[in-house]
Amino acid sequence: xxxxxxxxxxxxxxxxxxxxxxxxxxxxxxxxxxxxxxxxxxxxxxxxxxxxxxxxxxxxxxxxxxxxxxxxxxxxxxxxxxxxxxxxxxxxxxxxxxxxxxxxxxxxxxxxxxxxxxxxxxxxxxxxxxxxxxxxxxxxxxxxxxxxxxxxxxxxxxxxxxxxxxxxxx
Numbered sequence: 001x002x003x004x005x006x007x008x009x010x011x012x013x014x015x016x017x018x019x020x021x022x023x024x025x026x027x028x029x030x031x032x033x034x035x036x037x038x039x040x041x042x043x044x045x046x047x048x049x050x051x052x053x054x055x056x057x058x059x060x061x062x063x064x065x066x067x068x069x070x071x072x073x074x075x076x077x078x079x080x081x082x083x084x085x086x087x088x089x090x091x092x093x094x095x096x097x098x099x100x101x102x103x104x105x106x107x108x109x110x111x112x113x114x115x116x117x118x119x120x121x122x123x124x125x126x127x128x129x130x131x132x133x134x135x136x137x138x139x140x141x142x143x144x145x146x147x148x149x150x151x152x153x154x155x156x157x158x159x160x161x162x163x164x165x166x167x168x169x170x
């Protein structure tokens with residue numbers, strides 16, 4: 001039985017950095033500019049692991065050659081999405097990063113609500129990088145907790161993810 005690429009991505013051993021530093025810096029710039037993904041040096045192994053998996057899937061035996069190909073080829077939207085699938089983690093669950101939700105409920109939302117209380121009572125929130133959607137549902141729960149007259153508000157929550165596999169789940 002063949003593993004799907006998501007399962008394969010998480011079951012690969014962490015590679016020792018194999019890309020030459022110059023090529024690594026080029027590909028991090030490419031990934032940042034084309035996809036908005038940031039891989040600081042502390043996450044070098046994450047980037048290289050994803051690139052190794054993407055290279056294998058694309059039929060490249062050597063990650064260096066794959067990266068050189070990425071940097072020199074105009075990629076289609078589908079190719080960018082496939083690469084993003086290898087470089088994003090797809091981790092999602094309710095109230096992920098609890099300290100952020102505490103800050104949201106205790107400081108951010110009360111201030112927004114105060115500012116909008118006598119106005120049009122409208123909030124628009126964008127949850128980016130939310131995989132299959134547990135984070136935006138968590139935001140909705142937080143809103144319900146802090147807005148006593150929530151029925152009088154017009155609230156929109158937009159949930160997006162760069163990884164196309166997760167967008168299809170919604």
